Amino acid sequence: MYVKIETERLTFIRLNQTKLRSEEYIHLRDAINTDGNAQNIRPNEVDAVISAEIPNVQLDPELHEVVIKNMIHGPCGTLNQNSPCMMDGKCSKRYPRTLISETITGNDGYPLYHRRSRVDNGRTTIVKFKSTRY
Numbered sequence: 001m002y003v004k005i006e007t008e009r010l011t012f013i014r015l016n017q018t019k020l021r022s023e024e025y026i027h028l029r030d031a032i033n034t035d036g037n038a039q040n041i042r043p044n045e046v047d048a049v050i051s052a053e054i055p056n057v058q059l060d061p062e063l064h065e066v067v068i069k070n071m072i073h074g075p076c077g078t079l080n081q082n083s084p085c086m087m088d089g090k091c092s093k094r095y096p097r098t099l100i101s102e103t104i105t106g107n108d109g110y111p112l113y114h115r116r117s118r119v120d121n122g123r124t125t126i127v128k129f130k131s132t133r134y
């Protein structure tokens with residue numbers, strides 16, 4: 001079941017790349033490949049091409065709908081212990097992620113993307129999963 005859902009998501013992403021603005025990721029990939037070292041990319045450069053936030057529904061309703069429908073992880077954790085991502089009582093994808101105001105580069109070179117809280121003008125949404133609202 002999980003494989004079927006994941007396959008459908010990947011197919012959707014492949015067929016709707018322009019909606020998802022995937023062409024912007026090409027520049028990030030080129031920057032990584034040119035230097036061969038992801039450490040050379042500064043956090044403000046990452047923010048120019050990648051966003052881990054929910055898009056503004058007034059500015060881009062189509063992108064907002066795509067993200068809400070296809071790109072939000074979960075529910076897992078205490079809400080759904082039987083989720084495929086759960087290992088030893090924790091989400092293997094490290095969700096829920098902490099809310100931080102600026103993108104930072106972690107010790108392993110993997111960026112921790114800025115996810116603003118409601119206090120910092122971040123956006124929230126209600127997601128329906130199997131007729132349950134989260």
